[in-house]
Amino acid sequence: MNFRGKLVDTSQVVTVQTDGEKIAAIHRREAGDAIGGDDVWIAPAIFDVQVNGVGGINYKAKDLTVEKIVETAAWMHRTGTGLWCPTVTTSSEEDAVHGLALLAKACEESEVARASFVGFHVEGPYIASEDGPRGAHPLAHVRDPDWDEFQRYQEAAGGRIAIFTLAPERDGALEFIEKVAATGVIVSIGHSGASPERIQEAVAAGAQMSTHLGNGAHAELPRHPNYIWEQLAADALWAGIIPDGFHLPPAVLKSFYRAKGKERLCLVSDVASIAGLSPGIYGSESGLGQSELHANGKISLAGTPYLAGAGLFLDSGIPNAVRFTDASLSDAIEMTSINPARLLGIEDRVGSVDVGKEASLSLFRWEDGQEKLDVVATVVRGQVVYQAA
Numbered sequence: 001m002n003f004r005g006k007l008v009d010t011s012q013v014v015t016v017q018t019d020g021e022k023i024a025a026i027h028r029r030e031a032g033d034a035i036g037g038d039d040v041w042i043a044p045a046i047f048d049v050q051v052n053g054v055g056g057i058n059y060k061a062k063d064l065t066v067e068k069i070v071e072t073a074a075w076m077h078r079t080g081t082g083l084w085c086p087t088v089t090t091s092s093e094e095d096a097v098h099g100l101a102l103l104a105k106a107c108e109e110s111e112v113a114r115a116s117f118v119g120f121h122v123e124g125p126y127i128a129s130e131d132g133p134r135g136a137h138p139l140a141h142v143r144d145p146d147w148d149e150f151q152r153y154q155e156a157a158g159g160r161i162a163i164f165t166l167a168p169e170r171d172g173a174l175e176f177i178e179k180v181a182a183t184g185v186i187v188s189i190g191h192s193g194a195s196p197e198r199i200q201e202a203v204a205a206g207a208q209m210s211t212h213l214g215n216g217a218h219a220e221l222p223r224h225p226n227y228i229w230e231q232l233a234a235d236a237l238w239a240g241i242i243p244d245g246f247h248l249p250p251a252v253l254k255s256f257y258r259a260k261g262k263e264r265l266c267l268v269s270d271v272a273s274i275a276g277l278s279p280g281i282y283g284s285e286s287g288l289g290q291s292e293l294h295a296n297g298k299i300s301l302a303g304t305p306y307l308a309g310a311g312l313f314l315d316s317g318i319p320n321a322v323r324f325t326d327a328s329l330s331d332a333i334e335m336t337s338i339n340p341a342r343l344l345g346i347e348d349r350v351g352s353v354d355v356g357k358e359a360s361l362s363l364f365r366w367e368d369g370q371e372k373l374d375v376v377a378t379v380v381r382g383q384v385v386y387q388a389a
């Protein structure tokens, strides 16, 4: 198949020719049957390492099914997201194992799930109990790290857990980090109120990332030192950040971008399961109360100013990163393609538009100032999984 568009790094118009699952050639000649066009951007598929669910389907729901999981793929592909880490958040062991086992089953039974899910992200339950850092995670299920339980999770997931978010201040966390990191899983610091010293110890033990840095934090903190500065300054830590314009004010997003550098940042949507639905009030996911999805994509705890998850996908996050920082489109795309690929150690397979790599692409129209990408097509391993009408 042939895909036509401007490469985001050079603006050069090319035809990307695929053969089966891979990119076979990239050349300037036109191909009559190509999807895309000279006014379309052609980028590596948007890769989002934190997706809790979408379209009303939560990856930790008790009534989750393989069919519903496959349905989430269609929702994501419409946003230009081709690759993501389904994320299972704090719950009882039974519910977490249920969700992970079904996600694994979906990968075994569905080609589209197998191609799109590049590893699972488990966020919690070994996070801070305190209000603030705990965010919307249910207190009843928050607990100390348990290596045996982690192994049961990984077994249910068929070894697909790629990122594990925890709070390093929990009892036994440092030993746990060492063991988990030794298995090749990325340990990420999140929903944590750890002291700066404990952050350093976690890094020494093998933590490699910060989950949605600047969120899942106290509303008020000592100006310095504190765990946000400490993680921002730790060069060993990658950071996931939510560029929806609500979770981090534009000035914070810009400062994080400048301080961490684009090489160590991954833009994540962290979308809640009601993302993609029409604006309105929906039942509780967190047990904290109903969630209100606003027309601008913000999700709040109904009747309060408090955020209750994210409602914007990276088709908004990428333009936001360009609007709020000094990142170019190409920089923003790197933070949603090659960076997550490097984080997970799969950059030889995915993350860029290069001959020999998997043909996973996002094609979209976008002009400077536009708040959302206008997705033309999404391609995953050579298959056109979404094409705009």
Ligand SMILES: [Zn+2]
Residues within 6 Å of the ligand: 123, 135, 190, 191, 212, 216
């Ligand atoms: Zn979170």
